[in-house]
Amino acid sequence: MKENKGLRLLLIPLPLQGHINPMLQLAQILHSNGFSITIIHTSFNSLNPSNYPHFNFYCIQDGMSQNEYSSSLLNFVIELNTRCVDPFKECLGKLMCDVSKEPIACLISDVMCYFTQDVATNFQLPRIVLRTGGVCSFVAFAAFPFLIEKGYLPIQESKLEEEVTELPPLRVKDLPMINTKEPEKYYELICNFVNKTKASLGVIWNTFEDLESSSLSTLSQQFSIPMFPIGPFHKHFPINNASSSSSLISQDQNCISWLNNHKPKSVVYVSFGSVASITAKEFLEIAWGLVNSNYPFLWVVRPGLILGHEWIELLPNGFIENLEGRGYIVKWAPQLEILAHQAIGSFWTHNGWNSTLESICEGVPMICMPCFTDQLVNARYVSHVWRIGLQLENGMERGKIERTIRKLMEDNIEGNEIRDRALKFKEEAKVCLEQGGSSCSSFEKLVAHILSLKTFTFEAS
Structure with missing residues (x-):
């Protein structure tokens, strides 16, 4: 482990397997670079703290059931973002008053946990987001208002094979939709997490520059916040340490x-x-x-x-x-x-x-x-x-x-x-993680960014 930074980071994953794994991998990367880690997790798909004795864990009660998850993934994510607001407020209040531990530098939340942005702002707590998906798909999500305006969405069966000329090489059938009878509800979800990402102080990506340079360039022109492509996360560690302990x-x-x-x-x-x-x-x-x-x-x-x-x-x-x-x-x-x-x-x-x-x-x-x-x-x-x-x-x-x-x-x-x-x-x-590689350099910038947040104050709204 590198020199202790004397700072604590709060991390909150979306409680689904594909989101938990990269968040915990990120936590290990940050911990190995001298940060103390506190994981805030929901009671749904609750994590096992004994797998990570070097982290602190805090569970918030979300009241979500397996039936709610199984019946509709869309409604599950929306409902989770509603139910977690109050328990998250209570959690942050306790954690920020705990003088027995290192001061908190920032919150790192999953993009899909967009409820955390307003709560963090109220506590004057800087928020960075982790996007567990690729940059290429996020470019498409960010384009939803445009896609609706241009008539690509809602998708029409007769136009599935048509090219979306503004988002090459995507066709209409490749747009990141979900099968739902309530598309407006889905559009609102996308709008929420995109807008709350824009309101954050940076995005961490589990990807690397050579893979998604074009998409990173496109998104950087649209978002006025720093981007940190520091992946692939799991390659920071031996394979048997990368995700087995977080498997549900x-x-x-x-x-x-x-x-x-x-x-x-x-x-x-x-x-x-x-x-x-x-x-x-x-x-x-x-x-x-x-x-x-x-x-x-x-x-x-x-x-x-x-x-x-x-x-x-x-x-x-x-x-x-x-x-x-x-x-x-x-x-x-x-x-x-x-x-x-x-x-x-x-x-x-x-x-x-x-x-x-x-x-x-x-x-x-x-x-x-x-x-x-x-x-x-x-x-x-x-x-x-x-x-x-x-x-x-x-x-x-x-x-x-x-x-x-x-x-x-x-x-x-x-x-x-x-x-x-x-x-x-x-x-x-492999090369991107070596000294001087793009992900290695991006991680150094991320650490410097987090350390700079010690002096951050929100503008009065």
Whole structure:
């Protein structure tokens, strides 16, 4: 650890797996650079303090239930931002009066916890935000008022394939929407977190300059606050320390032993993250597409992934046995270890930002199957800007799945070019964290920025 800064940082994540992991990784990065860390977390998906004995934890009661989360992700996030205001005020009041600990330099909150901005302002507490997604998708979110004005939103079925000329290479179907009967409510949510980001004193990004330089440049012209691309967060530490302790689901470690028995670059890894869902028909088409490709596969089927079903009971009798060890299905897996394993040849992903970035860092080409919001933008960038993957579009069909897997895994011109580009980005992701690298330099600026906030005072409103 570097010299103690004598300052405390308050961090508050959105209580979903894909947001908790990068926030806790950021906390570890900051702690290893001399800051004391206090994590403010909700009672929903409450964190286990014993996993991080070097942090202080404070739990606020949000009153959210699993049923509320399962029924509507949109309503869950909106309701969380309403219910947390008062308990967060009470929490901040206590923490800022605690003279037994170091003075608080600032609050770092998830962008989606936009309720924290007004509360922090009332306490004269500087707020920096962490965006756990990519910059490319945030550019699209920030453009929502324009997209509505120009008629791109709400999306019309007849215009799905049209290019959004102002946001290349996105088409209308790639805009970061969610399936909802209340689009106005979704637009308001986007507007809230974008505007509260603009009101903050800076944005921390889990990305790196060489990957998203164009999007960073675009956003910097629109926002008059500093940007700190200091990622990839998980590469600041050994892989086994980066996220396993913050996993909300028990990880099956046996799959690593299974991978050890396979040739390099021979296995297709399949995982659609902690939130996405698929239909029973899609599940079966995926299963047969994997089998028919004749490549070994490691498939994460999270309980609840398949709408209306518990787990893999839909598979025909004898399906697993007939694979003769060529397929391995688990409920959850240590993804960072898997992607870094020499046996992995491709990653079939929903393109959540964490998964996308983790795949880039290991030079693993992607098969893209985005479900909603920023995943749609990420997949388009993977396939058409960075060109390190192929996107499955217009439905799941086993023949198309088989052909896509083969194209990415076999020795052919397109597959070879994709693999070469993926390895190039892997090297850039490594170099950016070295002394003098872009993320290393950006982190030094972030630390200097945080230290400068000691003298910050809000203007009277």
